[in-house]
Amino acid sequence: MKKIIAITRGDGCGPEVVNEGIKILKIVSEFTDYDFEFKDAPAGGEVWKQYGTNLPEKSFETIKKSDTLLFGAIGLPDLPPGVAESAIMKIRQGLDLYVNLRPAKLYDVLREKCPLKSEFIGSGIDITFVRENTEGLYKNVGSLGEDSAENLMFYTRDGCERIIKFAFEFAKKKNHKIVTSVDKANLLNTSKLWRKIFHEMSGNYSNIETEDIYIDAFTQWLIRAPHRFQTVVTGNMFGDIISDEGAFLIGSLGMGSSGNIHPGKVSMYEPIHGSAPDIAGKGIANPIGTILSVKIMFEESFNSSEIGNEIDHAVEEALQEGRTVDIKSKSLETLSTMEMGDLIANKLKSKLKA
Numbered sequence: 295m296k297k298i299i300a301i302t303r304g305d306g307c308g309p310e311v312v313n314e315g316i317k318i319l320k321i322v323s324e325f326t327d328y329d330f331e332f333k334d335a336p337a338g339g340e341v342w343k344q345y346g347t348n349l350p351e352k353s354f355e356t357i358k359k360s361d362t363l364l365f366g367a368i369g370l371p372d373l374p375p376g377v378a379e380s381a382i383m384k385i386r387q388g389l390d391l392y393v394n395l396r397p398a399k400l401y402d403v404l405r406e407k408c409p410l411k412s413e414f415i416g417s418g419i420d421i422t423f424v425r426e427n428t429e430g431l432y433k434n435v436g437s438l439g440e441d442s443a444e445n446l447m448f449y450t451r452d453g454c455e456r457i458i459k460f461a462f463e464f465a466k467k468k469n470h471k472i473v474t475s476v477d478k479a480n481l482l483n484t485s486k487l488w489r490k491i492f493h494e495m496s497g498n499y500s501n502i503e504t505e506d507i508y509i510d511a512f513t514q515w516l517i518r519a520p521h522r523f524q525t526v527v528t529g530n531m532f533g534d535i536i537s538d539e540g541a542f543l544i545g546s547l548g549m550g551s552s553g554n555i556h557p558g559k560v561s562m563y564e565p566i567h568g569s570a571p572d573i574a575g576k577g578i579a580n581p582i583g584t585i586l587s588v589k590i591m592f593e594e595s596f597n598s599s600e601i602g603n604e605i606d607h608a609v610e611e612a613l614q615e616g617r618t619v620d621i622k623s624k625s626l627e628t629l630s631t632m633e634m635g636d637l638i639a640n641k642l643k644s645k646l647k648a
């Protein structure tokens with residue numbers, strides 16, 4: 295199975311973590327029928343300095359002709375905000391990547407790294423946020439004046455239907471018992487439409503329970519009883535906020551993974567963290583967010599939950615032997631980015647060989 299994977303290393307720690315993601319892909323190609331061809335698609339701040347654009351036409355062409363995109367992180371502290379980062383929006387909008395999938399799973403071995411007390415963690419945290427990624431406020435329709443400014447929060451029926459359908463199908467695939475919808479239907483018209491469509495569509499999934507929670511209440515439930523959530527579906531801005539809140543529950547920003555997905559089309563997989571200028575170049579960034587993004591790539595773009603599971607188990611086993619500094623443990627060896635990647639790659643190798 296030949297697949298072309300576009301690679302955007304990006305800025306700061308981006309190239310360091312992407313190397314470890316590629317390492318995992320190479321192990322998979324060595325021990326399975328997959329055959330990967332990697333094609334560089336440079337984007338971000340360094341690229342902007344060189345070419346005056348954060349996403350050269352050639353890079354975007356490469357991405358469009360690939361099966362998937364593995365993306366590091368972009369942004370440089372000496373550039374104004376957005377100059378590098380807007381490349382991400384161009385890719386999301388340009389490829390119509392309407393699903394932002396963000397798992398927040400706390401490995402048992404990292405329970406002590408979770409900022410919540412054990413009684414709040416309860417039976418454990420394993421939530422997947424399904425965020426609408428193309429509509430709502432972030433479409434950036436509006437105006438900015440001297441004395442007033444406005445942004446239009448705009449949702450369409452088609453836009454709501456496709457993301458809610460994705461969420462239910464995802465829950466079904468994962469055997470989740472409940473799908474939670476987060477909105478603000480007591481105030482916003484867009485949420486009223488969203489909620490109506492959510493209930494219409496839930497009729498097609500009679501084995502899955504549903505619940506609606508207002509965004510403000512949800513932010514407290516997420517730290518009060520995170521164990522009760524499985525699939526959580528929501529709009530663009532609410533999803534941005536709650537998925538970041540969720541990200542910190544799993545021990546470190548460096549653990550967070552994501553997919554920007556259009557099912558059946560070129561999709562983009564990236565760790566949730568940024569270019570981390572404070573640690574870039576030191577070889578200490580946690581590569582697990584990137585490695586788990588590769589896991590999502592297998593599940594969502596290559597339809598291979600088996601390999602996804604093997605990557606997940608390899609990460610979990612590796613965490614019992616060594617850690618990068620952000621999740622370090624007194625009793626375990628502290629590893630560099632590359633060593634952490636090697637450890638996970640070796641675990642994966644022995645699983646795929648077996």
Ligand code: NAI
Nearest residue numbers: 367368369370379547548567568569570572573579580620
């Ligand atoms: P950041 O995520 O880069 O860093 C926040 C904190 O988390 C820092 O202390 C950093 O050292 C730590 N951290 C991040 N990734 C880590 C990893 N893999 N292992 C261990 N620790 C890690 O967020 P910040 O500092 O707000 O942004 C830096 C730049 O990245 C900015 O230019 C920002 O716009 C950009 N950014 C880019 C994103 C992307 O490419 N998708 C996402 C978020 C921010």
Ligand code: MG
Nearest residue numbers: 533534535538
């Ligand atoms: Mg965000």
